[in-house]
Amino acid sequence: MIESLYLHVPFCEDICAYCDFTRVKIHPILVEKYLLTLFDEIKAIPKHPMKTLYLGGGTPSALATEELEALFSSLEGYHDPSTEFTMEANPDSITGEKAELMVRYGVNRVSMGVQTFDADELALLNRTHTAQDIENAISTLHQAGIHNLSIDLIYGLPRQTLESWEATLRHAVSLDISHISLYSLTIEEHSEFGRKGMKQCDGDLEAAMYFKAVQVLGEQGFDRYEISSFTKDKPSRHNLAYWHYDEFYGLGPGATQMTDHRRIVKTTNLDRYAKGKTVGEITELSVDDEQFEFIMMGLRLTEGIDLDRFESRFHLRAEERFAQAILENVAKKRLVLTTNRLACTDEGLAMLNDVLLSFLPDTP
Ligand code: SF4
Structure with a gap:
């Protein structure tokens, strides 16, 4: 039985300068069309409580309250209280009302796109939140009853120094969170950084930043359990399903699914997706591949x-x-x-x- 389900929400309020994911600027008409196809995709998979359910993006928290509620309602029967139900969020789109809605519909883990606490680096990335927004979002989530919190941090940024990275790490470990995921910046051709011809960070500096993170996070009780993931006591059960090479469903534009010895990548074209043509590419996996x-x-x-x-x-x-x-x-x-x-x-x-x-x- 397949026990993990990923759903991709391809909408963001603003587009970050480094981003090459499947995402567009949010618009209510696009959301409506997307949700209709997503509901069909959800109905097509066997209904049973998953061990892990993950709403990723894009920015799921960018959906309006009614849109989120419709999405949550469509997932009833696919989770129970033992499910790790994660939702990705941006710090400036978490409100008390949304946090309460999330709790009411079973979300018990939030993964937040923090990236850095440095104001200049946030501006360079075109992120719209501030360090204060991050702290506010964390306290709003705790108040609503969501205590399993993860943040993403990014290193290897243009003009980022080892010192500014260490300051970000030290700020991160001072927060009431249990998990940190690290990403090194890749300059993607189709991102704003790529179009502007920005250069990749020096390899030695990038490696030094990674080892600085292993040291600082380790000293503060965040154990490295995966090459880029650190936790005090709550590893991501959903991501563990990927690392254990379990099968999983992937729904929504650009999502990947692995079932029946096949990797299925859903179309990244929102028009095609809205017309119900959800499949982008199918790869048959040989025994050697697996x-x-x-x-x-x-x-x-x-x-x-x-x-x-x-x-x-x-x-x-x-x-x-x-x-x-x-x-x-x-x-x-x-x-x-x-x-x-x-x-x-x-x-x-x-x-x-x-x-x-x-x-x-x-x-x-
Ligand atoms: S990095 Fe995340 S929040 Fe920023 S545009 Fe891409 S998907 Fe949206």
């Missing part, structure tokens, strides 16, 4: 891969299937193999792409 992807996702976790799970899924041991790659990386001290686990060392995590190259199908 075995590699299982390793690729699992090695992101600091606890690594449960080798018995690999065997129960593929009916062979990963130690046999990938004997050469494992031997080679253990010898280089990039991987550690114990009775039932294969995990990266710190060095292996830092060089994960190189490690994975040796696991690729057909790599001699």
Whole structure:
């Protein structure tokens, strides 16, 4: 049974300078058309409470209260009190009214796009919130009864220094939150940064920023449980489903779904989507693809891969299937193999792409 459901809400109030996601500026007519197709997509999947439900975007909190309520109502039967029900939000679109609505319909986790606390960096990114908005949103959510809070931070920004990044990290750990996800800035061709010809941050500085985060967050009790995810005690159960390579539904424009040995990417074209032509691209996954992807996702976790799970899924041991790659990386001290686990060392995590190259199908 598939136990995770992702829904993509492709609307934002403003468009950030670095963004290349599937999103458009919010407009009530577009939202109405989008919701009609989304409701059909929801109805087409078997109704049972999911273990995890994730409303991502875009900015789900940008929807008007009535639109959000209609979306929440359509999800009844797909979650129960044990479901981790996450909604992404921007700090300046969280109001007391929306937070209460979220609680009434079962949302129990919020992932907030904070990015940085530095006013100049926020302006550069074209983010519309301030550091004060972030603190207000966190306290509004706690008051409404949502205590499982995560924030996203971004590093490697143009003009960002190691000092300003450390200040952002120290501000983050002073907040009443339980989870932090890090992203390094990629200059995407179709983003405003890409069009303006902005350059990628220097690789050494970017690496120094990452290790600074591991140090500062670790000292403050945020353990790194995945290469870019840190928590005091509440890992993202939804993201763990991806890293454990479980199947999941993905609904909404641009969403990815993995079911029945196929990866289905929904169309990113909102007009097509509104006409019910939801499928963009389908990739059939071979056994080799799935075995590699299982390793690729699992090695992101600091606890690594449960080798018995690999065997129960593929009916062979990963130690046999990938004997050469494992031997080679253990010898280089990039991987550690114990009775039932294969995990990266710190060095292996830092060089994960190189490690994975040796696991690729057909790599001699
Ligand atoms: S980064 Fe997030 S909030 Fe900003 S435009 Fe993209 S999807 Fe919207």
